Amino acid sequence: xxxxxxxxxxxxxxxxxxxxxxxxxxxxxxxxxxxxxxxxxxxxxxxxxxxxxxxxxxxxxxxxxxxxxxxxxxxxxxxxxxx
Numbered sequence: 001x002x003x004x005x006x007x008x009x010x011x012x013x014x015x016x017x018x019x020x021x022x023x024x025x026x027x028x029x030x031x032x033x034x035x036x037x038x039x040x041x042x043x044x045x046x047x048x049x050x051x052x053x054x055x056x057x058x059x060x061x062x063x064x065x066x067x068x069x070x071x072x073x074x075x076x077x078x079x080x081x082x083x
Contacts, residue, residue, distance in 0.1 A: 008082050010035050016060065019077040031070050032083065033062030 008014055015032045040056045058074040072078070 008035060008038075008080060010038065013083045014060075014062070015081045015083055016062070016072055017079045017081075018072065021077070026077075031062060031064070031072065033064040033070065035060060036063050036069070037061040 012035050013033070014035060015030060017028055017030050019026045019028050038060045039058070041059050060072045060074060060080070062070045062072065064070060074080070
């Protein structure tokens with residue numbers, strides 16, 4: 001996968017910063033970890049003009065240093081930095 005000109009792959013250690021919008025305000029959170037899996041995954045949502053008539057999202061699955069597994073949906077408010 002590639003974002004903002006950076007290439008990252010399974011096994012890369014990354015910092016992911018997500019901005020969540022709450023009306024007019026935004027809050028950010030940061031997660032760091034090793035990429036375990038990445039790619040597009042389909043959701044349970046129906047979407048007429050897409051593969052399998054499902055909504056597909058770009059996702060990263062990270063393993064944090066403490067062993068916790070985090071699944072992140074990537075969008076225009078997400079920044080991924082290779083560490």
